[in-house]
Amino acid sequence: MMNDLANNRSGVGLQVRGLHKSFDGQEVLKGVDLEVMPGEIFVIMGPSGSGKSVLLKHLIGLEAPDAGEILINGELIQPDEIAGKYRMAMVFQSGALLNSLTVGENVGLYLAEHRLKSSEEIEEIVMKNLEAVGLKDAANKMPSELSGGMKKRVAIARALVVEPQLILYDEPTSELDPLSAIVIGEEILELKHRTRVTSLIVSHDRDLAFGVADRIAFINEGRIVTVGTPDELKHSGDPLVQKFLHADFKHEPQTQSL
């Protein structure tokens, strides 16, 4: 099984049909439908609490839906089968690095635990992937010694080691300064061009979405409102989408009369 997976390097196509999920009686996903093409960078945008991260967790098998289907390459798949059948990786919002391991051990964890390579080969792959995200010198550091942006880049390096067919990013630029956010965006594009991986990004960062996406879906209150290319989304007639895209901070100072 693991060898079959290792030989298949192409990005996968993903379909979601009628996905429903409730927590404690509160419906978070209210029938989500979407289709992601192989090798595509697909961004899901929407306000906080709209169900983006919950949707992502369903796609990698961390949550089981109450109703609905997930198909990968046209094949219906159960949540607990996803990680075993396809090589997938997720870059968590916090990085989710294992704090008890060094950066190098974190990046090589997948290969070491599945015994896919010798320790010398793992070390070589780890260094190669850390170099790809500009963190070659951080291999022996502990995650607690890294900044937020560095943690996210290590998380990307850890995802790259899996040679994923589908990579999921949960808010990859949140809590980052604009320059670090650009570095992350470039990593995502570079990865797509190098490996043809299918990328699904959940974000409310408009700059990132319009900078990297092939298509963007807008989600609100557990439903996909619209899907289209960045240009199509910019010209969407949906007032909610327009409001989200053009929202800006404006402070009107109060005039005080003497």
Added chain:
Amino acid sequence: MFENIGEIVVLFWRTLRALPFAWRQRRKIFEQFFEIGNASLLMVCILSFFIGAVTALQTGPVLVERSMSSAVGGIVGIAMAKELAPVIMAILIAGRIGSAMAAEIGSMRVYQEIDALRTMNINPIHYLVLPRLVAIAIALPMLVVFAILVGWFGGAVVAEANNHIAIPFQAFFSDLRDIVEVKDVANGVFKSFCFALIIGSVSCHQGLATIGGPRGIGRSVTKAVVNSIVLIVIFDYVLTRVLLK
């Protein structure tokens, strides 16, 4: 607590089924084993010395007064081997190691490290629970053997030094040898092995079931220790009753 018993049993069963993978996790098992020994050995030594000493102090004068001084060694020997060392060391380990297990796994759960493992198709039971359960199941019985020996020594020191008892060191151990058999020590070691499985399963389960932030971790730690101690005391009675036959 009792609503979680089913989940704890399921976790224990899954960990048992993962035992064939224990050799692959030997480095982590050794790390955990070292951690348990390193964190507890001094405390075990102090605690068991004084438990043995106080047992001799409580029983010695009464027995000597009734011309039963030859029973002091046997009583301290039996009490330490069959009851005091296994139960009190298990409670100590629940407090020191069970709490650490629940806190570590709980924080991994809260900060999505366990989710990250699952996305890499790494089974958290193989990676986190198995090494801890195997390590504690080896370490606690070894600590109990050590505690029994130190406890006997503590009893013997007090029996000789206390004027109301005044039993010579050699006579104490000679009396102890007449009464305590190897099976009595084996009895205590077996009980401690069962207690280790309880502490490991309860603490790991509580860690994996953690929800919320730092407050959730704190709640899990408290529940892990309290539930472990309650189950240890209940199982102590059950095991003692079964082993009496």
